[in-house]
Amino acid sequence: MTTSALASQDAIVLRNVVKSFRKSTIRREYTTIKSELIRLLRGKRDTDGKSMIEALRGVDLVVPRGKTVGIIGRNGSGKSTLLKLISGIYTPTTGTIDIHGRISALLDLGAGFHPDFSGRENILINGIILGMSRAEVKARMDEIITFSELGDFIDEPVRTYSSGMYMRLAFSVATHVDPDILIIDEILAVGDEHFGKKSLAKMTEFKRAGKTIVIVTHDLGTLERWCDLGAWIDAGRIREFGPPADVIRSYRRAVALAEERGMAMEAPALASDGGALPSLAAPQDAASPLTVDAVRLLHRDGVAVTWVDTEDGLELSVAYTAHAPAPELGLGLELSRADGVLVHTTDTFAEEVPFCAAAAGSGTVRFVVDRLGLTAGRYAFTVVVRDRAGQVREKREAACTFEVRSNVRDGGLTRPAHRWIVEGSAARVAPVRDVGS
Amino acid sequence: MLRNFRELYQYRGLLLSLTQRELKARYRNSVLGFFWTFLNPMLQMGVYSLLFTVYMRQKIPGYTFFVFIGLLPWIWFSTSLGGGASAISDRRDLLTKVRFPAQVLPATVVVTNLCNYVLSLPLMLGLGLLLGYVPTWHVVAFPVVLLTQLCMTVALVYIVSALNVTFRDLQQIIANLLTMWFFVTPVFYRVDSLPQAAQAPLVLLNPMAVMVTSYQAIFYEHQLPQPGPLLMWMGISAALLWVAAGIFERRREDFAEFI
Numbered sequence: 001m002t003t004s005a006l007a008s009q010d011a012i013v014l015r016n017v018v019k020s021f022r023k024s025t026i027r028r029e030y031t032t033i034k035s036e037l038i039r040l041l042r043g044k045r046d047t048d049g050k051s052m053i054e055a056l057r058g059v060d061l062v063v064p065r066g067k068t069v070g071i072i073g074r075n076g077s078g079k080s081t082l083l084k085l086i087s088g089i090y091t092p093t094t095g096t097i098d099i100h101g102r103i104s105a106l107l108d109l110g111a112g113f114h115p116d117f118s119g120r121e122n123i124l125i126n127g128i129i130l131g132m133s134r135a136e137v138k139a140r141m142d143e144i145i146t147f148s149e150l151g152d153f154i155d156e157p158v159r160t161y162s163s164g165m166y167m168r169l170a171f172s173v174a175t176h177v178d179p180d181i182l183i184i185d186e187i188l189a190v191g192d193e194h195f196g197k198k199s200l201a202k203m204t205e206f207k208r209a210g211k212t213i214v215i216v217t218h219d220l221g222t223l224e225r226w227c228d229l230g231a232w233i234d235a236g237r238i239r240e241f242g243p244p245a246d247v248i249r250s251y252r253r254a255v256a257l258a259e260e261r262g263m264a265m266e267a268p269a270l271a272s273d274g275g276a277l278p279s280l281a282a283p284q285d286a287a288s289p290l291t292v293d294a295v296r297l298l299h300r301d302g303v304a305v306t307w308v309d310t311e312d313g314l315e316l317s318v319a320y321t322a323h324a325p326a327p328e329l330g331l332g333l334e335l336s337r338a339d340g341v342l343v344h345t346t347d348t349f350a351e352e353v354p355f356c357a358a359a360a361g362s363g364t365v366r367f368v369v370d371r372l373g374l375t376a377g378r379y380a381f382t383v384v385v386r387d388r389a390g391q392v393r394e395k396r397e398a399a400c401t402f403e404v405r406s407n408v409r410d411g412g413l414t415r416p417a418h419r420w421i422v423e424g425s426a427a428r429v430a431p432v433r434d435v436g437s
Numbered sequence: 438m439l440r441n442f443r444e445l446y447q448y449r450g451l452l453l454s455l456t457q458r459e460l461k462a463r464y465r466n467s468v469l470g471f472f473w474t475f476l477n478p479m480l481q482m483g484v485y486s487l488l489f490t491v492y493m494r495q496k497i498p499g500y501t502f503f504v505f506i507g508l509l510p511w512i513w514f515s516t517s518l519g520g521g522a523s524a525i526s527d528r529r530d531l532l533t534k535v536r537f538p539a540q541v542l543p544a545t546v547v548v549t550n551l552c553n554y555v556l557s558l559p560l561m562l563g564l565g566l567l568l569g570y571v572p573t574w575h576v577v578a579f580p581v582v583l584l585t586q587l588c589m590t591v592a593l594v595y596i597v598s599a600l601n602v603t604f605r606d607l608q609q610i611i612a613n614l615l616t617m618w619f620f621v622t623p624v625f626y627r628v629d630s631l632p633q634a635a636q637a638p639l640v641l642l643n644p645m646a647v648m649v650t651s652y653q654a655i656f657y658e659h660q661l662p663q664p665g666p667l668l669m670w671m672g673i674s675a676a677l678l679w680v681a682a683g684i685f686e687r688r689r690e691d692f693a694e695f696i
Contacts, residue, residue: 021694084533084693088536089532089533089534089535089536090693090694091690103536105534105535105536107533107534107535108530108534108535111530111531111534111535112531112535114462116465116466117458117461117462124454125454128450128451128454129451129537130535133450134450134453
């Protein structure tokens with residue numbers, strides 16, 4: 001009694017799910033007479049673990065009823081395999097999957113569409129394939145047609161449709177199946193601006209109706225705006241499961257860390273070391289004797305600001321604490337634009353700044369810029385604690401973000417101090433504009 | 438096996454719709470449309486009639502009708518088996534994207550061809566009337582033979598379609614095998630024209646020979662089919678269907694991964 005009541009709280013329960021594929025399946029090597037003969041001659045069968053690869057390496061996931069869960073992860077991390085397992089297309093190699101409720105999977109739009117048939121006829125087949133009964137589809141036919149906005153085209157063969165129309169029709173059928181659990185693989189961006197909004201509204205309606213939704217996406221914005229929970233899957237395991245904002249932050253940091261280390265982004269399932277992104281916990285494990293406490297952006301007059309003008313100067317104030325004498329450590333700064341373009345990087349070693357935490361205690365390092373000279377946009381400072389060899393001990397990613405504004409509509413990354421001089425018979429010989437200096 | 442057929446029953450709407458679509462799709466955009474269902478076997482029959490009555494002078498009265506009786510169920514059988522081989526392996530779009538019982542796909546192939554067969558029956562009977570063969574009460578045996586053939590065809594198509602997923606040579610083998618199979622099946626000759634000693638084994642070992650001779654007995658010779666071989670193949674078909682459903686079920690989980 002209690003257990004069943006508890007169980008029904010969760011729509012999807014995965015317990016230690018492992019999914020392995022035979023390598024030959026991945027390489028699309030079908031059994032043929034030739035391969036069968038070779039195998040017979042060699043006298044062995046591929047039953048050992050060597051020829052298997054693991055796409056999922058033990059996934060535990062509990063999706064509560066009525067929640068929207070977004071799954072992120074880099075290519076080949078096992079997202080689609082996970083969805084196919086949940087929707088029952090694959091069966092797990094080991095582990096259990098419990099589904100409570102009617103499930104509908106939108107892994108591909110328009111499964112089973114026949115190009116020679118009209119939209120109306122395809123709605124019928126597609127609806128039945130997706131799990132509705134004939135009567136149900138017929139009852140919802142008009143609703144589906146209205147939603148698709150195909151008008152008279154509904155009685156034309158599907159092969160005459162534009163790809164947008166095709167997707168609209170498929171999406172309309174798929175969302176009119178009335179499931180308790182909806183599994184979606186990255187198809188929210190359907191059709192044009194107008195239809196995109198409409199389908200998003202439909203999804204919101206699903207959410208409000210208390211349906212459980214599991215969605216795979218690469219659009220972190222979708223995840224943050226849309227989902228109640230985020231799951232980050234990496235190398236066949238759930239790396240993090242929780243509030244979307246937290247999961248996204250960890251994911252971004254791990255990807256940035258991997259790029260920094262020049263990690264080869266091969267398929268995790270095939271990688272010898274498991275192929276997981278670098279752990280975020282490791283750098284913090286060896287506690288740095290020197291830590292960054294607060295990073296503040298100040299105007300030249302000492303007032304804290306969130307934006308500066310291109311022609312303005314600024315000051316970055318970094319408060320630090322040395323928990324133990326750490327004369328070998330220094331501070332580094334990275335200034336980058338919001339799109340990731342690195343503007344400037346420097347550290348106390350490179351410029352031979354007499355910074356030396358010879359004794360325990362705290363202090364402040366001020367990085368003063370007389371004229372910023374960056375074009376309008378969003379920028380961020382990253383502060384690192386590192387030693388002379390470049391070993392990073394602590395890193396405060398985007399510790400301070402700010403905006404640069406300017407009245408001048410110029411472009412590019414920086415604006416060097418400059419002036420214009422126009423010469424010629426018609427012009428006055430005078431600086432038309434004098435900037436900086 | 439029971440699960441297999443229970444699911445098939447649950448998804449009968451899908452089976453029905455897919456069959457309907459196959460029937461409609463086959464001749465869509467062709468000028469003669471559905472008429473090809475009749476035209477194809479008639480043309481084939483015309484060739485055999487010409488060959489055996491004019492050139493080779495086979496002495497069988499009402500030869501055209503005789504060939505037609507055997508040819509129609511043979512077409513049902515051979516197109517089902519030939520098309521059924523790739524029923525699973527060709528539907529990657531469906532099986533890897535949607536969850537639904539895979540056995541619907543091979544079943545659709547068999548049922549679609551069965552529909553074509555049944556729809557051609559009036560034509561066959563009409564031809565019989567024209568040549569003076571009026572159906573007698575012996576047609577009561579017809580549903581029994583039909584059901585036996587259905588069982589056997591479904592069983593074979595299940596096995597073939599499931600194996601073809603991992604062993605793609607099978608569909609080529611089947612295509613060639615069917616050509617040979619046709620000639621050892623007494624469609625355009627009578628069994629008693631075979632050497633006496635060869636008759637019994639050739640007929641008993643070949644289920645389609647039993648089916649075809651049974652249809653011929655009912656419509657052409659106006660007598661009940663020989664009960665012995667028919668009963669034997671009824672039993673074998675039922676057993677085969679049981680085994681086939683088992684094989685299909687065991688392999689089913691792998692379909693989405695292999696195709």
